[in-house]
Every structure is written in structure tokens, then in C-alpha cells.
């Protein structure tokens with residue numbers, strides 16, 4: 001049984017026919033749409049490598065059936081930069097050396113973008129670590145990752161403060 005879903009992916013409206021209704025959002029993104037920036041680590045909800053934003057909230061795309069997000073806005077790592085300009089979280093990861101092998105990095109960055117949007121944990125490294133604990137990095141880049149998330153949060157908070165003062 002095939003079915004058709006409509007998604008906005010990184011700002012582009014797409015109508016997609018699913019031949020198999022059991023396809024996950026992760027497989028749809030990677031195999032069908034060639035958006036391979038989202039990584040498949042465990043494929044069972046344990047590592048966070050597949051994290052994307054659905055309607056602004058971070059989710060594990062390996063645990064999400066594509067058909068259940070019909071009508072949603074999906075953002076992947078490919079949708080963060082504006083032209084040549086990196087998203088502030090991407091820039092912070094580079095500045096703080098928050099990546100080693102880099103395999104978990106797209107999921108870490110998407111999780112950080114979601115976390116910052118949630119408005120939680122500003123300036124609190126312990127809370128950042130706790131709230132990012134669903135994203136596993138196996139090569140020990142945590143120090144840089146935490147610093148990057150805090151730096152991006154601070155920048156974000158400054159932007160809001162300046163905007164509110166204007």
C-alpha cells in the first residue's frame with residue numbers, strides 16, 4: 001500500500017509517495033532524498049546521530065515513521081546555513097573544536113539548535129550536558145561540544161536582549 005505525504009524540508013515543500021508506509025523519516029531523508037548529512041548510528045534511538053527538527057522540536061528520525069510527520073516542517077543539518085554563512089551553532093562548533101571524527105556532529109548540532117530554542121540551560125554546563133545526553137559522541141569531543149553550545153546560547157541571548165532593547 002503506498003501513500004502520499006506532504007512535508008516542508010529545509011524550506012522546500014515536497015510531496016512524497018511512500019511505497020512502504022513503514023519507512024522511517026531517517027531512511028526517507030538519507031535514501032530517498034539524498035540528505036545524507038543526517039547520520040545513521042544505532043538506528044534504534046540510542047545515539048542521537050539522526051537528530052533532526054520537526055516543527056522546531058528535536059527528534060530521533062530513526063524512531064519516527066515518515067507517515068507520522070505528514071504536514072510538518074523538517075529541518076536537517078543541510079538546512080541550517082544561509083548560503084555560505086554558517087548557522088551560529090555550526091560556527092560555534094568550529095570555533096570551540098567541538099568535533100573530532102565528526103560522525104555524531106550533525107545530530108549534536110541539531111540537538112543544540114533545538115535545545116537553545118527551548119530556552120533552557122542558559123549558561124549552565126551541567127544542564128547542557130544533561131539535556132544533550134541523548135547524543136552520544138564516542139571520541140570524547142564533549143568538552144568542545146559543551147563550550148560550543150554555551151557560546152551559541154550566549155550569542156543567542158545577546159541577540160534577543162538587543163532586539164528587546166531596540
Ligand code: FES
Nearest residue numbers: 041042043048062
Ligand atoms: S541512529 Fe537514531 S538514535 Fe542512533
Ligand code: FES
Nearest residue numbers: 100102104137138
Ligand atoms: S565527534 Fe562525535 S563521535 Fe566523534
